[in-house]
């Protein structure tokens with residue numbers, strides 16, 4: 001019989017609790033203590049690098065910040081470590097926020113470089129400051145005690161380390177399985193998609209960065225009171241790289257990968273430190289060379305790290321992670337005021353977009369009324385996608401204005417536009433392939449829910465989550481994909497993936513649905529299925545703007561069509577009028593055939 005995941009976790013907790021009581025040699029208790037400390041830091045990297053896609057070489061510096069804060073305050077000011085932990089975390093949060101403000105808006109390699117710079121500068125500050133004892137560090141850090149019970153021995157301290165490590169793991173697992181967690185996971189799916197769902201990607205990058213820093217700082221706090229002394233070397237840049245190595249080796253995409261990586265590196269390091277000097281002769285940090293080679297091999301042959309192998313081996317005993325369907329009867333998510341049929345919904349007024357000398361969109365105007373399906377068509381390079389991006393806030397207007405439900409939205413961010421009730425799909429499907437179809441669609445409900453990180457970690461968000469999943473399932477049923485909700489989105493063919501995007505957009509409860517070339521690349525059957533879904537949505541009163549290249553596809557679906565060519569509006573009319581227009585024929589035949 002399969003155990004449930006929570007039973008498995010309880011078994012792990014019981015084992016951890018029993019371990020120091022068993023006649024396990026002191027050496028192994030010490031090893032496990034360090035593994036716990038390292039795992040806490042790597043856990044932060046799983047969140048930051050594995051889940052959010054942001055690389056940091058500077059985690060050891062945050063460990064140092066936590067360690068030095070408690071070492072200094074407990075030795076110089078005789079403060080209790082139970083107080084210094086809050087001060088250490090506070091200083092870490094402020095530092096991380098400042099660093100995040102400087103670097104996280106930048107793209108590309110700035111963050112990793114900034115974390116290297118930060119790691120180096122903190123290391124040299126620690127090494128050169130008189131009051132921190134320079135290279136000798138701070139000696140005589142007191143052992144901890146709790147309610148008069150001393151935690152001076154490795155065996156008793158083991159409990160504290162592993163309580164923090166396992167609680168951190170639980171907190172991160174719960175976070176990842178929540179509204180905020182899905183937003184963090186969406187960072188890797190591309191900023192454009194997340195922002196179009198109303199997610200502030202900057203906010204969640206900062207969040208991941210700060211949470212990873214807090215975990216590192218907590219590890220430093222524990223480390224200082226285990227070692228009873230601190231000096232700069234364990235917080236150097238090389239250690240920051242080692243933490244990253246642990247996370248990558250263990251499996252940077254999974255919480256338990258952090259523990260796997262910490263254990264493998266710690267155990268391997270000890271063995272190699274003894275073995276290699278004997279083999280090679282003479283002393284030296286030869287293990288670093290071996291680690292370098294191992295890392296290259298792992299990145300080449302097992303880029304997901306070791307954890308997926310362990311998971312596969314244990315698949316027979318490990319329970320499936322499929323979400324239990326527990327949302328029947330969940331309270332529905334709030335809905336926006338819907339426009340009345342015929343109400344002027346979108347009014348595009350002479351919008352213009354120039355890229356240098358190229359006028360990609362040349363004073364184009366059209367409007368959409370509630371309940372209508374409008375097609376925007378034109379040959380390749382006509383300016384359809386650019387017009388679409390001007391409406392959805394991805395591009396700024398050079399001139400002109402866009403009004404949505406009577407309010408100016410021109411130049412607003414795509415997040416703000418999503419909030420007002422326009423929801424879109426993408427020409428090239430944007431989704432999170434390792435999340436299920438249901439979770440991907442639930443991302444659309446982001447703006448209709450509000451529970452935050454703490455609520456997720458304490459599981460106070462379950463009612464809202466049930467509401468979100470009920471809504472996601474409803475939207476999937478609506479487009480005929482209910483049966484596929486537990487599939488991994490990455491396994492979908494293009495047709496169903498496009499439909500999933502429509503369900504995600506519907507999950508935002510839009511007043512206007514914008515579809516960017518939904519039929520592109522689809523096979524005939526898939527096109528038919530898509531057309532059926534769109535007809536049904538229209539019958540339900542949904543307003544849709546359909547940007548399409550394929551003229552036949554839009555003919556039977558739309559109420560009106562705007563045809564663009566060379567950035568300008570060529571013709572606007574009913575499908576019949578457009579079909580019979582000699583200008584349109586010339587544009588299509590002239591450019592396509």
Ligand SMILES: Nc1ncnc2c1ncn2[C@@H]1O[C@H](COP(=O)(O)OP(=O)(O)OP(=O)(O)O)[C@@H](O)[C@H]1O
Pocket residue numbers: 355358359360378379380381382383384385386387549
């Ligand atoms: N970011 C950009 N920088 C410079 N030129 C651009 C940019 N985006 C689009 N263009 C140009 O603007 C024109 C219109 O492009 P757009 O992608 O809007 O056309 P389209 O009608 O959507 O074509 P397709 O069917 O191929 O997607 C093209 O000439 C294109 O090369």
